[in-house]
Amino acid sequence: MLVIKNLHAAIEGKKILRGISLEVKPGEIHAIMGPNGSGKSTLAAVLAGRDLAEVTEGSVTYFGRNLLEMAPEDRSREGIFLGFQYPIEIPGVSMVNFLxxxxxxxxxxxxxxxxxxSDFLRIMREKKELVDIDSKLANRSVNEGFSGGEKKKNEIFQMAMLEPKLAILDETDSGLDIDALRVVANGVNKLKRPDNSAIVITHYQRLLDYIVPDVVHVLYDGxxxxxAGKELALELEEKGYDWIKKEVDNQN
Amino acid sequence: MAVNSELTELYSGIYTDNIRRIREGSTSFLNAFRDAAFDRFTTLGIPTRKNENYKYTNLDLFFRHNYKTYFIPDESDFVKAEEFRCDITDLDTHGVVLLNGFYPTINGKIRTLPGEILIGSLNEASRRFPDLVERHYGKYAKSNSDGLVHLNTAMASDGVFVHVPQGSHLNKPVQVINLVDSTEDVFNQHRNLIIVDDNADLTIIICDHTLSPQKFLTNAVTEIYVGENARFNIIRVQNEHNNACKVTHTFIHQGRNSYSSSNNLTLHGGLVRNNTYHFLGGEGAESSSFGLYLSDKWQHVDNLVSVEHAFPNCTSNQLFKGVLDEMSTGAFNGRIFVDPKAQGTLAYQKNNNILLTDDAKMYTKPQLEIYADDVKCSHGATVGQLDENALFYLQSRGIDKREAKLLLMLGFAHEVIQNIGVEALRERIDNLVMQRLKGELSRCASCMVKCG
Structure with missing residues (x-):
């Protein structure tokens, strides 16, 4: 479904991604972990089409098409969904109108x-229950005045409405308490179908207690x-990232 | 010199040539103000850009022109006014039509509604209800330093009069439709007086339409008295063609514990200048001043707002937003004045603008004069483009860039529109604004002017 080959990207001339290769097949869940500044969010941004990061080398194909040539809205329509680490507040645009x-x-x-x-409202009601989102939020402006937890739930709610083939969740767990984390993770699990995939970007292992990945990747220095398998996440939780940093630095 | 002496002379000449006819058509009460006002006008004159309050607005473009002045309308003129219907079908109002600043004669000049509420012609009211008119007329505008206010007092002879007596309220708004229609270029001035007594409640909608493509200049003054515990809302919808200039001066004088709101919605117009003066003249009074302006081509929209906190514990709020396209320009001047005795004042001001092109320009200027200690005051102004992060967020959900921009602009404008308390009008404005932002011509179905 998604094939990333030797991807390099820079932001304002600064190299952030330095040769990423990754293949996601239908039905797979990939976790991407790594210390701060390793390039996790930049990878998510490049995949969703944010033009802040400039791709300098490499390729990304999505169902055989060159993803990097597609406009962000077309990527979405083709089934890619980015769950934002920091969802944007849009005053004056109601959730209903937006969705x-x-x-x-x-x-x-x-x-x-x-x-x-009426069909739209019915579907909205069904999906709202799925992510346990407060009905009142749907009548407000997009993310405006939402708490951190509400914003993240709202991302999953939008994902439920758009039914993507490939969900990229960028630190969806950051800033969530354990109850909200469970709700968000349950939402993701309920939306899981045999043929759709997810890339879960996270800093901590705890989200992976709820969303069980097929593969865990560690991103470091781009x-x-x-x-490795899901057990890598547990090892990282226990030992931190330093041993990996050392391993890599020793190789260089 | 902050006065354009050439233009001042031009308009002084119009006064001298026509004052006899103006006097003939007016009551002695209104006439009694004219000479003093004219003197004041000749001293203050037509403002130039050297006048700090008109720094960003060049009146020359519309004032330097030989207009026909319009004094006594014919009966036949009013047939057209009577036939005019607002096309917002579910907007239920008490309608009043002014044609070139005059109140039609056909259905009697003053109507009495339940609760002894009076709606009608100011000229007629000064004849039939001299006590009421004399108690308020000229009081709130007279010390103003804008020469155009005094030009209006010197020459205007009609306009809308509304009186809501103590404790009365209407179950639907009053709607004033200002029609400008002529086969010649016309300069018109009208004068409105609205009296909302203690504990009374009134919402008034003022819609400006131009019905023919001639060049028009309107200089309108509205004085409003809002008594103790009274509530008053004024909503102005300005939709005139590119060859029309509108200057409005609105004075809202509030008593103790009263509330007022003003909403200036400028959807279209060649040159628009709105002066809105809020005087919080009693403890616990509250006022809101809203504005939205959308401009393109060579249009220019300028809002001057002045809020005067004269008593303790009053609250005021200003929110003005604009979307400027092509080479249009705009200005906002928001003044907050807090008197030394106005302790416990809360005063807020916000002006946000989106420029859609490199050629569009916006000038924004907060002006705070605070002479009391216990005051909470804030102001903020922004001039910028659409938020790139918000745009990407919408695109990442499958909404194409054009549509996403439109949604963001509508959302931006809606923050002002949502304050319109009349639902049918709120929906219509949302709609007109959407059409306008889509690049379509936003006009009511009854608008006969097609200015592309």
Missing amino acids: KTAVNEHRKYKGLEPLSA RIVKS
């Missing part, structure tokens, strides 16, 4: 008629320096 526009743009892309108001 209706998004869902109908997806439908238009697929050649479907826009949803009727490269994937280690890949």
